Amino acid sequence: MIFPEIISKINESSKIAIVSHIMPDGDSVGSSLALYNALKKAGKDVCFMLDDNIPKIYRFLKNSEEVQKPGKFESYDAVIALDCGDAERLGKAKLYKEGNFVINIDHHISNSGFGNINFVDSNASATGEIIYYLIKEMNIGLDTETAECLYTAIVTDTGKFQYSSTTAATHQIAGDLINNGVDIPLMFERIYQNNSKAKILLMKNALNSLEFYHNGSISCISITAEQMKDANAADEDSDGIINLARDIECVEVAVFLKELETGEIKVGLRSKKAFDVTAVAVQFGGGGHLHAAGCTIEGSISEAKEKVINAIIAEYSHIQ
Numbered sequence: 001m002i003f004p005e006i007i008s009k010i011n012e013s014s015k016i017a018i019v020s021h022i023m024p025d026g027d028s029v030g031s032s033l034a035l036y037n038a039l040k041k042a043g044k045d046v047c048f049m050l051d052d053n054i055p056k057i058y059r060f061l062k063n064s065e066e067v068q069k070p071g072k073f074e075s076y077d078a079v080i081a082l083d084c085g086d087a088e089r090l091g092k093a094k095l096y097k098e099g100n101f102v103i104n105i106d107h108h109i110s111n112s113g114f115g116n117i118n119f120v121d122s123n124a125s126a127t128g129e130i131i132y133y134l135i136k137e138m139n140i141g142l143d144t145e146t147a148e149c150l151y152t153a154i155v156t157d158t159g160k161f162q163y164s165s166t167t168a169a170t171h172q173i174a175g176d177l178i179n180n181g182v183d184i185p186l187m188f189e190r191i192y193q194n195n196s197k198a199k200i201l202l203m204k205n206a207l208n209s210l211e212f213y214h215n216g217s218i219s220c221i222s223i224t225a226e227q228m229k230d231a232n233a234a235d236e237d238s239d240g241i242i243n244l245a246r247d248i249e250c251v252e253v254a255v256f257l258k259e260l261e262t263g264e265i266k267v268g269l270r271s272k273k274a275f276d277v278t279a280v281a282v283q284f285g286g287g288g289h290l291h292a293a294g295c296t297i298e299g300s301i302s303e304a305k306e307k308v309i310n311a312i313i314a315e316y317s318h319i320q
């Protein structure tokens with residue numbers, strides 16, 4: 001048994017809240033809805049609190065319409081935080097942390113351990129992978145809709161099974177999810193063949209901004225707040241755009257700078273091979289994984305660009 005403490009806490013709880021990070025992605029939404037559906041099936045009084053809307057492409061997931069916005073403090077027998085590296089990333093849902101018993105389940109190596117129980121497995125490809133084992137160990141039957149939630153979590157966080165975090169176990173889980181009814185072409189059609197026009201317009205702008213540094217090993221793209229507005233884009237429409245900068249021969253580190261309405265710059269970092277982008281992100285108060293990390297920097301796009309590119313070049317000199 002890998003989750004004795006967590007399972008006994010869940011078993012003795014009746015009123016449970018699931019919370020996850022702001023700017024939700026496939027893993028936060030998929031793992032949260034999988035656990036939500038499973039706990040509901042187990043007869044728990046469970047809610048899912050999220051301080052942002054669920055991105056449109058994930059609204060096919062079962063019970064995604066039952067997500068609630070954090071309101072006033074409420075006491076729960078247990079609050080389960082999923083895929084969230086630190087309490088700040090919970091946004092307004094952070095208010096359920098103080099005064100409640102918190103179970104923190106995550107796979108970010110930088111997780112701050114903000115829970116009363118912390119289960120952080122940085123070898124898991126997705127939080128959805130951990131939740132798969134948890135549901136299995138709790139002996140809650142896996143229906144097709146819940147399997148779809150877990151598949152969404154895993155396929156998105158592994159970048160369609162391409163990252164080094166993808167293991168034999170990841171594929172075995174995917175295989176079991178297929179055995180439980182997940183239809184692969186249908187899942188890919190819903191998640192990857194379903195881009196909004198706004199997203200494609202942002203890609204056009206992002207490619208126009210493409211620059212290379214450090215002998216072509218670093219690429220950088222950016223999007224301004226005005227371009228976001230002109231494209232009538234939602235936050236989620238910029239998801240995955242960084243891959244345009246990463247998927248280029250010779251590029252080892254890709255940088256994506258997105259100007260926010262607040263004037264801050266949201267920085268996404270991706271790498272291939274050995275370059276640890278989290279080592280760069282943490283210098284600016286961010287975090288992440290070996291090959292995917294992010295942070296937020298005050299200032300203009302060009303100021304943020306200079307800081308980040310310099311930090312990446314300095315990091316190169318440490319590893320060489």
Ligand SMILES: [Mn+2]
Nearest residue numbers: 027083127157
């Ligand atoms: Mn994740």
